[in-house]
Amino acid sequence: MKLIFLGPPGAGKGTLAVKAVDILKVQQISTGSIFRAAVAAESPLGLKVKAIMDAGALVDDETTIALVKERLAMDDIQKGFILDGFPRTIAQAEALSGFSKIDKVINFEIPDSGVISRLGGRQVCRKCGYNFHAIYNKPSKSGVCDHCGGDVYIRDDDRPEAIQKRLVVYREQTEPLINYYRSKGLLVDIDATPMVDEIVMNFKKALGI
Ligand code: AP5
Numbered sequence: 001m002k003l004i005f006l007g008p009p010g011a012g013k014g015t016l017a018v019k020a021v022d023i024l025k026v027q028q029i030s031t032g033s034i035f036r037a038a039v040a041a042e043s044p045l046g047l048k049v050k051a052i053m054d055a056g057a058l059v060d061d062e063t064t065i066a067l068v069k070e071r072l073a074m075d076d077i078q079k080g081f082i083l084d085g086f087p088r089t090i091a092q093a094e095a096l097s098g099f100s101k102i103d104k105v106i107n108f109e110i111p112d113s114g115v116i117s118r119l120g121g122r123q124v125c126r127k128c129g130y131n132f133h134a135i136y137n138k139p140s141k142s143g144v145c146d147h148c149g150g151d152v153y154i155r156d157d158d159r160p161e162a163i164q165k166r167l168v169v170y171r172e173q174t175e176p177l178i179n180y181y182r183s184k185g186l187l188v189d190i191d192a193t194p195m196v197d198e199i200v201m202n203f204k205k206a207l208g209i
Contacts, residue, residue: 001026001080001207002100004087006177007108009166010119011192012199015131016108017084019200023209026080029071031064031088033129036155040126054156056165058088058173065095072100088174093181105181106203108192112167119158126151136195 001024005013017028035053038046045067049059058064068086071077083102087093096102121134127150132139139145143152157166181187188206192199 002103003081004083004102004105004181005085005108006105006174006181007192008110008112008115008170008174009163010115010122011108011110012118012196013084013108014129015196016106016199016203017082018130019196020082020203023200023204024080024082026082027077028082028084029068029077029086030084030129031059031068031086032084034067034071035059036129054162056157056162056169058169061089061091061095064088065092068092068096069099087177090176090180093177102186104188104207105177105186106206107178107181107187107189109189110192114193115167116163119163120160122155122158123152124155126153 003020003024003026005017007013014028014030014032017030020026021028032053035045035049039050039053040046045063048063052059064086068083072081083096087096118133118136121136123132123134123139124130125132125145125148128145128148130145130147131137132145132152139152144150145152156162178187190199190202190206194202
């Protein structure tokens, strides 16, 4: 199955994607994670995108599209994939339609207040990328990942001013994709406000599995 996870920052796309990968046996492709890995490695791509990401802006379409196109040409995605955080602009969606056919687009619905509370408490493992939350899903030992023992840190783009900027960017550049995919009959809305187990249940129902 080939899915897109669409929704505002902090809606829980990455959290559900980790569960969905297990259920569907497909690959998660998170453009945000790929960019963060490049930043951590201080690669040319990382050096190019770090300031953009920290400010809560979008990386340019050309760079992002080339990266996803290359990833989708690899052998391990032939059974399917979840695109988590791509496309984020109409130009990206148009480009994607030229190199892949998508089965469904899952649209995560959550008010801004929910986004702010989730991102304000998010803690991420530097090694495996697992998402914790200071209230909803704390690591058993503060600062240490339960899954791999890696360092747990707060993302630079989870500062209050960057969160506000990301919400504005989402409304202006990404939200138009809701109507874009709805008009193609691909969109499935999902309430992203309940706790994770309930969202997983609703996700399975939405896919009829
Ligand atoms: P990216 O990493 O994609 O960030 P994002 O879309 O802003 O999404 P997030 O990772 O912030 O949130 P999420 O929806 O995955 O929520 P999560 O599951 O973590 O992108 C980062 C940056 O990279 C962008 O700003 C941009 O610069 C660049 N970029 C990436 N893709 C790009 C593209 N296509 N084009 C251009 N630039 C691009 O959950 C959040 C928190 O809530 C966690 O703490 C979690 O534990 C908690 N939580 C999740 N679900 C629940 C729940 N149901 N109940 C309670 N808590 C929950």
